[in-house]
Amino acid sequence: MINKKEAILENMIQTFERLSGNSPYTTFSRDDNCARMESALPLTIFNRVFHYNAHDYDKLNAIRQMQTIIDSYRERGATCVWHTYSHTQDEVVNETLKANGFLFGGTMSGMAVNLKEKAINQANGSGLKIVIVQSDEEFERFKRVFVAEYSLPDELAKRFTQAFALDPEGRMQYYLAYSDDEPAGTAMTFRTGEVTGLYMVATLKEFRARGIGGAIVGQALHDMQAAGATLAVLQASSMGQTIYRKHGFEEELTINLFVSQNM
Known part of the structure; x- marks a missing residue:
């Protein structure tokens, strides 16, 4: 039986390792006791x-x-x-972070849903179309939608999105949602064995409250199941949890985020 907590963390780590490998500005290092990434870009995500x-x-x-x-x-x-994680708390880690000026920056929920024999809700609203990105043109649209909320200067946005690249192995897939033929939402999945992670679920502000996020999640889960995945995992902000719970995701762990200060 798959350990859900370990599956959530391992898929996340491998996902960012793959993204790091796509970027000339980011490096990823991993050994038995540490996995981390560093970037020349001034972005905490990397x-x-x-x-x-x-x-x-x-x-x-x-x-x-x-x-x-x-x-x-x-x-x-x-x-x-x-x-740090709710199921692996370590006082040495917590004390050292505090001593170095790290402040608590909030939490995310590590969530999972069993895909075995699960009925997937794929209800799409009128005028909504969801595609798997396959062409360079669609990929550029995906990037523009995803970075829209970051308000990054053009050159920084260009460097940031170099981490996203079409995967010839098919382990990483990108989804683009159109509302009345206008690019409106995104998602990305990454497969590690029987586990597939869901990432980058985003909807442009002007298209929110139309069910687009839920529809993208439903399409991605359908495709995961069809490809043989038995477990879907993700890391959710408090804002996104409502959508994910409607698709059967349950919280398995809490991810605590500590942010360095005056570095």
């Missing part, structure tokens, strides 16, 4: 510690290693987001 396990070290060595990691972000002036 400057993160996803996993750190202090249990393999005595307290002093764990603090020293964490300090080395923190200093690597500080030396570049990058704001770092460090993840």
Whole structure:
């Protein structure tokens, strides 16, 4: 049986490892006790510690290693987001983050839904069309929709979206929703064995409250199931949880986000 908590974290880590490999501005490093990414871009989405396990070290060595990691972000002036998880709390980690000026920045919910024999709701509203991105033209539309809420300068947006690239292996898929032929929403999925993660679910402000987000989720879940996935996972903000719960997702863990200050 798949451990849902481990599946949520592993899919997230592998997803960002793949995205990092697409970007010339981002590096990803991983060993048995740490998984993290660093970027030359001033974006917290790409400057993160996803996993750190202090249990393999005595307290002093764990603090020293964490300090080395923190200093690597500080030396570049990058704001770092460090993840901790409700089921693997470690006082050494919490104390070291506090000592280095990290502040609690909120939470996300690690959620999962079993896809075995699940009836998927694919109800689409009038004028709504959802496609899997396959052409360069569609991919450019996907990027424009996804970054619209970030209000990034054009050059930074261009560098940011280089991390998103069509996957010849088919493990990563991009979805683009059209409302009356206007690009309106996005989603991305990434497959790791029987587990598929859902990411980048976004709807442009002018198209919200029309059921577009829910429709994209339904389409993605249908495709995951058809491809043989038995578990769908995601990380949700409080705003997105309502949509996901309607599709059967349940919270399995809490992701705590600690943000560096004055780095």
